[in-house]
């Protein structure tokens with residue numbers, strides 16, 4: 001019996017390998033059926049029959065970041081901005097990601113700032129950049145660093161500041177169960193890292209519009 005299980009697993013591994021290491025859609029749907037059975041339900045009952053298909057389809061969207069390149073999102077830099085060189089801050093950008101420890105969602109807002117040197121990017125591109133990294137399995141800390149580094153690489157700005165505030169469902173609906181707790185992470189690059197006054201300016205602008 002063990003031998004059969006082992007050889008079935010080995011042939012699934014070989015199929016995954018042939019497909020660039022990625023399991024087939026059918027294998028992914030079968031895995032969802034297994035999890036439903038593990039949770040204690042019957043994947044063949046009417047309400048659940050199409051669920052594996054829907055879960056795999058939603059995975060394609062929720063984890064679409066693996067197929068995207070952050071450099072392409074920030075490719076287009078506008079150099080003609082009439083000499084504008086002060087801070088550009090986009091705040092309260094909503095995002096949703098999944099923690100890599102529990103695959104539970106964490107949901108919140110991002111505030112991104114930079115001091116342009118060679119030009120600016122379209123503001124909507126910063127929102128897309130967040131999704132490239134948020135739509136992967138993540139920690140909030142790593143997500144914060146990845147966004148800051150991608151902005152630094154693409155824009156070569158004088159400084160980058162990234163702040164994320166999020167609520168982690170793995171902490172609010174399971175585990176310690178502390179609904180309402182939010183996690184704040186910050187990453188500073190360039191002038192923001194070197195100058196505490198720049199950090200204070202960033203935080204004041206982020207908080208400024210709130211009562």
Ligand SMILES: [Zn+2]
Pocket residue numbers: 099100101102103104168170171
């Ligand atoms: Zn978690």
